[in-house]
Structure formats: C-alpha cells, structure tokens
Amino acid sequence: MMQLATLLALGASSTVTCYAVDYVGCDQTLACCTAMLASLDKLTFETTPGCGTKQNVLQVTVNNRTHASWSPYQHDTGSGYGYELKIYNLGFSNATFPGSKICVTTRSPCAGPDDICYSAAVQGCRYSFADTSSTTYCPVCSVYSPTSPADACLFGRFSEGCAAIPELNPPPPPPTAAAGGLIRTHECVQSNVNVPYGVRNFVSSDTTDQQGSPATALCFTVAAQSCAATSYCCDMDFAKVEIPITAGCKTHLRRLSINGAPVSYSWGFYNDTFLTVKFNNLVTALPNPVGATLCVVVRPSECALPANLCYGGRCQINVFSSNNKCCPATVFGG
Numbered sequence: 001m002m003q004l005a006t007l008l009a010l011g012a013s014s015t016v017t018c019y020a021v022d023y024v025g026c027d028q029t030l031a032c033c034t035a036m037l038a039s040l041d042k043l044t045f046e047t048t049p050g051c052g053t054k055q056n057v058l059q060v061t062v063n064n065r066t067h068a069s070w071s072p073y074q075h076d077t078g079s080g081y082g083y084e085l086k087i088y089n090l091g092f093s094n095a096t097f098p099g100s101k102i103c104v105t106t107r108s109p110c111a112g113p114d115d116i117c118y119s120a121a122v123q124g125c126r127y128s129f130a131d132t133s134s135t136t137y138c139p140v141c142s143v144y145s146p147t148s149p150a151d152a153c154l155f156g157r158f159s160e161g162c163a164a165i166p167e168l169n170p171p172p173p174p175p176t177a178a179a180g181g182l183i184r185t186h187e188c189v190q191s192n193v194n195v196p197y198g199v200r201n202f203v204s205s206d207t208t209d210q211q212g213s214p215a216t217a218l219c220f221t222v223a224a225q226s227c228a229a230t231s232y233c234c235d236m237d238f239a240k241v242e243i244p245i246t247a248g249c250k251t252h253l254r255r256l257s258i259n260g261a262p263v264s265y266s267w268g269f270y271n272d273t274f275l276t277v278k279f280n281n282l283v284t285a286l287p288n289p290v291g292a293t294l295c296v297v298v299r300p301s302e303c304a305l306p307a308n309l310c311y312g313g314r315c316q317i318n319v320f321s322s323n324n325k326c327c328p329a330t331v332f333g334g
C-alpha cells in the first residue's frame, strides 16, 4: 500500500538517511488493504546489530519534526538475535501518509541505509508497516530503489511475527485492543482505533424475558471515542451491531433490547458452527447511540454464559456503518 524510497545519506560524524513515502495502491477487496488505507501507525525496519541500539540512533524526524516514538529492539530468534528499529505512533492514513518524509540520524557503525534496513534472511532491506498499535495487519515490504518496479511492497500478507514482537516503549493500548484472531463476516475495517464509537462495560445480569420468565441479560454500552478527522472511519455512522453466536445457542436467545425496550433483530447465517445476531436499522432506531445500553437476553442455560453463547469462547461485538466499510470490533473475555 505504501513503500519507501531511500532519498539521501549525508556523511559526517553522523549520517542522516531519509525515506520518502510513496503510494503504490492495493487490492481494496482485501481487508488488509482497506485497514492500511484507514490507518497507519508503525514502520519497522529489520536492522543490523549496530543500528539495534539507542547509542547509535540519534534522532528520528517525520516531516521535518522530531518524532519521539521510536525504539531499537532486540529479540531472540532461537538461533541468535534479530534486531529491529520501530517508529510508531505515526497516526497516518492514506490521506496523510503519501509524500511524507521519514529521516533517521545515526552514527557508526550504523552508518546509513544499508545498515538501517537489513534483513539477514533476505540479505537486503526489509521493513513492514502496521495499521494500528495493536497490529492487525502488517505487510512485509522490500525496499524500493529508483530502478526497480514500483511493486516492492507485498500485500495481503498477514505476518504473525509482526504481531508477536512486543514493544519496548509501547504506546497506550486502545480500549480493549482488538488484535488478531477476529471473526470476519464482512470485508470491512475492524480496527477499533480512530473510530467515533466504542463498546464498553460488557456485563451479565438477571432479568426476565418477554413472558416474565427468568433470563440473563448480556449488556454493553456505547461510548463516544475520539478519532482523527482524516481517518477512514472517523465519520462512520452507527447502523448495525453484529455478534457472532455459537449455532447451538440460537434457540436459547429470547430477545434483544436497547435501553430496556425490546427491539427487532435478525440473524446472519454463516456455517454450521456459528451465526450472528444483529441489531438492525440503528440509524433510525438509535439516532444518538452514545450512552445507550444494548442487551442480548438469553434463557437460563449453559448458553447464558458469554463463553458459551459467543462463538469462539469470547464475545466479539462489531459496530457497522451503513455502507459496511467500517466495522470496529471489540472483544470481551477469552
């Protein structure tokens, strides 16, 4: 989606190596593509031992401004050590990232572009971008040199390794970070960062069903969340909420309610093991979602336990926009 071109390296007692960010496009039917267009938070260079220490990396700038969120990182590969240089908290999207310039000031033995970006595995430069601080997507890219075709960044690749590497100085996690392992029912951006709505306070309580029989209510509330105006999903509306349910629990569901009042609902059928229950038409039914309490009411049974009711043992709640392009997911339990 993005790629880097090396701009210049000036020699002295320190060296400044700059990278220009270029847009190369990607297949927008792929979730990783739409997610990376919406949000770009981190750039990670595979690097050499000389650049994998704060001693030799003096400064990072982004668009001529000092950028404080970076750290070299050393990790045990099992057969030795691997080194990375991470630049995070970038807060870009496709609307803002192309044309940006990222510069790294280093000193010997981290002496320039060949040292800053080097993967022993490919014997050349390799880097990755990640969409959010919780890294749902992380395409791995090789460097673009002016003579190579502009297709240096690979798309549609989900690299587990990217997600597994912990941060040295992690930025504050988003509320209930929805990392990997999400159930995907639609091609839409599932990140719950940089969206206007958050889902909070998932709790279970006793209630009664439509016949006055005892039942369990599993409820959550909707909160306002701040987002960068330029981010892909910041202007999303609140049109639908979808929750994957274990197929065997379908008949135990009694009703759905919003702010205590019963509402109509529908099912989404996917396969023999799971389906989804949906709060629909919320633009009309719930024009002001912030502060609302939404509940799923279940007959007393094994299915009243969230870990049984929700498919996969944890409850994933997706809020959808009317155009189905944004579907921030929040996961509770598990």
Ligand SMILES: *[C@@H]1O[C@H](CO)[C@@H](O)[C@H](O)[C@H]1NC(C)=O
Pocket: 063, 064
């Ligand atoms: C960064 O500084 C250079 C040189 O002063 C200038 O040409 C360029 O426009 C600046 N870039 C940004 C993004 O401010």
Ligand SMILES: *[C@@H]1O[C@H](CO)[C@@H](O)[C@H](O)[C@H]1NC(C)=O
Pocket: 023, 037, 094, 095, 098
């Ligand atoms: C991404 O940004 C580039 C450069 O500004 C622009 O040409 C392109 O149309 C954008 N792509 C999408 C899908 O918004």
Ligand SMILES: *[C@@H]1O[C@H](CO)[C@@H](O)[C@H](O)[C@H]1NC(C)=O
Pocket: 183, 184, 270, 271, 272, 273, 274
């Ligand atoms: C049903 O779909 C889920 C999610 O895509 C998948 O993990 C599971 O293996 C599927 N089960 C069957 C029986 O196909």
